[in-house]
Structures are given as C-alpha cells and as structure tokens.
Amino acid sequence: MEPLERYRPIIDDFDAFLAACERPLGNAVRVNTIKASVERTLAALAEEGIAYEQADWNPRVLDLETDSPGSTWTSFHGFTHGQEEVSAVPPVVLAPEPGERVWDCCAAPGGKATQIAALMDDRGTVVANDNNLGRISALRFNAERLGATSLAVTNADARNYSLSRFDFDEFDRTLVDAPCSCEGTIRKNPDALDNWSEGHISSVAGIQKGIIRRAIQATREGGTVVYSTCTFAPEENEAVVQHALETESCRVVDFDLGLEHSPGLTEWDGEAFDSSLANAARIYPHQNDTGGFFVAKLEVTAE
Amino acid sequence: MSDERDGDGTVPETNDGQRFDRLPTTEAERTVEGRATREEVVTLFADRFGIPPETFDDYTFWEKGAGKIWIYAGDASTPLEIEAIGMTCLRTRQEHWKPTTDFVQRFGQHATECVIELEREQARRFATGEDQELEWDGDWGYLIAAHEVGVGSEGRSSRDGESEARSASNSSSGRSPREEAVEREALEPLGVGLYVHGELRSMVPKGRQRDLES
Numbered sequence: 071m072e073p074l075e076r077y078r079p080i081i082d083d084f085d086a087f088l089a090a091c092e093r094p095l096g097n098a099v100r101v102n103t104i105k106a107s108v109e110r111t112l113a114a115l116a117e118e119g120i121a122y123e124q125a126d127w128n129p130r131v132l133d134l135e136t137d138s139p140g141s142t143w144t145s146f147h148g149f150t151h152g153q154e155e156v157s158a159v160p161p162v163v164l165a166p167e168p169g170e171r172v173w174d175c176c177a178a179p180g181g182k183a184t185q186i187a188a189l190m191d192d193r194g195t196v197v198a199n200d201n202n203l204g205r206i207s208a209l210r211f212n213a214e215r216l217g218a219t220s221l222a223v224t225n226a227d228a229r230n231y232s233l234s235r236f237d238f239d240e241f242d243r244t245l246v247d248a249p250c251s252c253e254g255t256i257r258k259n260p261d262a263l264d265n266w267s268e269g270h271i272s273s274v275a276g277i278q279k280g281i282i283r284r285a286i287q288a289t290r291e292g293g294t295v296v297y298s299t300c301t302f303a304p305e306e307n308e309a310v311v312q313h314a315l316e317t318e319s320c321r322v323v324d325f326d327l328g329l330e331h332s333p334g335l336t337e338w339d340g341e342a343f344d345s346s347l348a349n350a351a352r353i354y355p356h357q358n359d360t361g362g363f364f365v366a367k368l369e370v371t372a373e
Numbered sequence: 374m375s376d377e378r379d380g381d382g383t384v385p386e387t388n389d390g391q392r393f394d395r396l397p398t399t400e401a402e403r404t405v406e407g408r409a410t411r412e413e414v415v416t417l418f419a420d421r422f423g424i425p426p427e428t429f430d431d432y433t434f435w436e437k438g439a440g441k442i443w444i445y446a447g448d449a450s451t452p453l454e455i456e457a458i459g460m461t462c463l464r465t466r467q468e469h470w471k472p473t474t475d476f477v478q479r480f481g482q483h484a485t486e487c488v489i490e491l492e493r494e495q496a497r498r499f500a501t502g503e504d505q506e507l508e509w510d511g512d513w514g515y516l517i518a519a520h521e522v523g524v525g526s527e528g529r530s531s532r533d534g535e536s537e538a539r540s541a542s543n544s545s546s547g548r549s550p551r552e553e554a555v556e557r558e559a560l561e562p563l564g565v566g567l568y569v570h571g572e573l574r575s576m577v578p579k580g581r582q583r584d585l586e587s
C-alpha cells in the first residue's frame with residue numbers, strides 16, 4: 071500500500087480508502103443481454119439457488135454469492151460474464167447506439183467490447199483491437215461464448231492503427247481503456263503494486279498518450295472518445311487527457327454517473343490541467359465498495 | 374498445370390486460410406472450389422433445424438481456414454485480413470457439416486426440429502462433455518441439446534425454492550416440457566450433440582465444458 075501514500079492529499083477519507091483497498095472484492099458479473107434479459111437471468115440464478123445483489127446504478131451488474139461464478143448455468147449459457155463493477159462503467163459512458171461503428175482499441179480480454187456490442191443490440195460494428203495476440207485468444211473465446219456477432223477482432227498497435235483493412239475511414243465512438251499501472255485493481259490482485267515505480271508510470275503514460283491521440287484522429291467530428299484506466303495516478307489520467315486537449319481537436323464533456331465518485335483533478339504535482347478535467351470521474355474503492363477507476367468523456371471537435 | 378484450369382482457361386482460386394472471404398450467394402457465384410455458399414448454409418439450418426432463413430437476412434457468412442464458417446452481423450469488404458469477424462458458426466468441407474456450440478447457443482432458440490430436450494441432470498452431464506444413452510426417435514446426426522432455464526420469471530422473487538415443485542407439475546400437465554418451455558421461451562440451447570446408436574455425444578469443446586453443481 072506504500073505507493074498509494076502519494077494520493078493522501080487528493081483522496082477524501084484516505085483511511086477509509088486504504089481500508090477498502092485491503093478488502094477483497096465480491097464476485098461481480100454483468101448480464102449479457104445479447105443472450106438473455108436481466109429478468110430471465112435473475113430467474114435462472116434464483117432457480118440455481120444463487121443469491122445476488124443488483125447494482126443500484128446498473129441493473130445489468132450483479133454481485134453473486136458464490137465461490138465459483140464461472141460454474142453456474144448462467145455462465146455456461148453466456149447469460150453472465152465475470153466483470154468487475156467499475157469495469158462496466160466506460161461502455162455505459164460511451165453510450166453506443168445500434169448500427170454504429172465503435173472502436174475498442176485495447177479490447178482484450180473483451181468484457182467491455184462485448185458490453186458495447188450488447189448496448190448496441192449486437193447491431194453495427196465493434197472493432198475489438200489488442201496488440202497482444204495471446205490476449206486476443208481470450209477475447210475471441212469470450213466473444214463467442216457471449217454470442218457477439220458484431221465484433222471484428224484485430225491485432226495491432228493502437229498508436230498507429232490503420233483503417234485501411236476496412237471499407238470505412240472513421241468511427242462514431244472509441245473507447246480507450248488504456249493499459250495502465252493498475253493501482254485500482256489492488257483488491258483483485260494483491261500483488262498489483264509489487265513492481266510499482268514512478269518510472270513505470272511515466273513510460274506507460276507515454277503509450278497512453280499515443281493511443282488517445284490516435285483514437286481521437288480515428289473518430290469522426292462530433293463523435294465520442296472515452297478514456298479510462300484502472301489506476302489512480304494522475305500522470306496516467308488527467309495528464310494524458312490534458313495532452314490530448316493540447317495536441318488534438320477535442321473537448322472534455324460532462325456525463326451522468328450513478329456511482330459515487332470524485333471530480334477529475336485540475337492540478338497535480340505542480341502541473342495545472344484544463345478546468346474541464348473536473349468533468350472526469352475518479353472512482354475510489356471506498357466510495358462504492360468496488361475497484362478503482364478513472365473515466366473521462368471527450369467530444370471530437372472541428373480542426 | 375493444365376489440370377488446374379477451368380473450361381474457359383482461367384485458373385480457379387483456392388481457399389486462402391489466412392484471410393476471411395465472404396461466402397458466394399449461390400453456386401453460380403462460387404469461384405473457390407469446395408467453398409460453401411450462403412444458400413447452402415442457410416438451407417442447412419432451415420432443413421435440419423427448422424431455423425427460418427430470414428433469421429439471417431442481416432448477417433453475412435465468411436470462410437477462414439479450411440471450411441470454418443463465420444457469421445457476422447453486418448457487411449464488410451472481402452477479402453478481409455483480420456483476426457475474427459463475428460463468430461464461428463459451422464464447420465464445412467467435411468461430410469456432415471457441424472454447427473458450433475456457440476452458434477447453437479446464440480441462434481438455436483429459433484430451431485423447431487432436431488432439438489433434444491434434456492432434464493437437468495442430463496443437461497449437467499452434457500455440459501461436462503459426457504456421452505449418455507438417451508431415447509430419441511428423430512433423425513440421427515447433429516442435434517441441438519436444450520433444457521429449461523430461467524422459467525417463469527413472473528412472481529419469481531417470491532417463489533424462490535419452489536422450482537422443483539414447478540417442474541414436477543409441468544410433467545403432469547399433459548403438454549410436453551418442450552411445449553411448455555416454448556410457450557414461456559424458457560427452453561435454452563446448451564450446444565451440439567451427435568446422436569448415434571442410442572447415444573447422445575456431447576460436442577461441447579473442452580474449453581467450454583463446465584462442472585455444474587445443480
């Protein structure tokens with residue numbers, strides 16, 4: 071927990087935050103509406119005798135009382151998919167519509183890409199990209215189990231992603247769920263901070279800046295880009311969005327979120343960020359008993 | 374090389390296993406030897422399983438690899454060199470074309486024929502990949518195995534624990550469990566089974582098999 075001390079000045083009730091980070095997470099699953107309604111999934115769980123709690127902000131997110139959420143009938147049928155509660159936030163903020171073209175540029179292992187497909191009623195195109203071929207096999211497995219027919223899977227570096235393989239040249243919406251230092255996953259992976267260093271944060275931030283810029287370039291004017299990470303480090307969050315504001319045509323926009331959260335920072339470590347970054351959301355583990363997350367919503371503007 | 378030429382002197386294309394090619398609509402449009410046509414695929418699903426052809430009106434079918442057919446919810450330029458487009462649905466270029474487990478789970482609820490209903494314990498064994506002796510008076514070959522799941526959500530929350538009583542009453546209602554289930558849209562496909570010699574062989578791939586407790 072030592073590395074997290076640097077966030078003491080920016081997190082309200084820091085002791086509650088630390089205490090939450092020490093507690094393991096429950097078994098969250100997302101209802102996959104490509105295959106079954108929420109109502110039917112709940113009936114199937116009840117039939118199996120599995121107790122559940124529905125998230126207040128999203129009826130499709132459930133916390134299951136079972137030691138093996140992967141060995142349920144709902145999982146076998148692809149009605150449910152193991153996905154952390156906060157991890158279901160970015161696709162909801164992205165708010166894709168059926169028939170649109172959406173790019174999930176760091177998509178493996180596919181929880182958010184299949185959630186995007188479900189939000190689009192599995193109509194349209196979700197380009198699920200990842201640069202790691204090994205992780206793509208997990209993505210493909212999940213996509214097929216969940217019955218997503220609107221996914222196109224590619225294996226490329228998002229930073230210089232080419233659309234030449236498709237017969238369209240821009241996306242309506244893009245999700246950048248960036249590779250990050252994963253501080254916010256500490257409740258799921260107790261060793262998440264083992265290799266923590268400022269040097270690592272700085273190098274991963276360089277990659278994140280490359281990805282967010284390409285995402286904005288590949289999205290149509292008026293389109294939406296959502297940037298998210300599962301980490302607290304402002305260098306990987308507000309500073310990356312600030313870099314996008316300075317180098318690409320976009321603005322940070324406000325969004326509704328039914329989870330308790332804190333506003334994005336407008337300054338960190340002597341560096342000031344654009345005031346619009348207060349529209350971003352920082353979700354801390356003690357606020358909703360979840361993992362940690364950062365989400366910012368951008369609109370692509372005219373050059 | 375003359376034996377590779379058509380009557381009109383053009384060299385026939387061969388299947389490139391590294392890319393996706395959209396299936397030709399009909400035989401008349403086929404340029405790659407042995408490639409299934411869209412018509413054949415849709416007809417197979419209709420003839421064997423009774424899945425209405427219009428179910429697939431908004432989908433395209435693609436081949437990548439030798440005989441592996443993919444279904445995609447839209448259209449794209451062909452050929453396409455990417456990792457996946459939609460999901461795998463059918464294995465062709467073999468005597469009996471075999472639907473995939475995941476396709477059957479996704480589209481099998483539209484089937485009206487060659488659907489074998491399993492009781493919960495039979496379904497559990499099917500999901501673990503076990504073969505089992507079962508009676509079936511329909512065609513042999515690939516069947517869609519299905520069972521009831523998530524029945525009657527109405528009033529459900531106040532009826533927890535009564536599922537056994539419910540299914541017991543179903544079996545004495547005079548209607549078959551399938552009729553009951555179809556009415557409530559509760560019959561859910563588990564996957565593909567191969568029925569031969571009084572035995573249903575589970576075709577659920579290893580990675581999709583699960584040990585289910587109930």
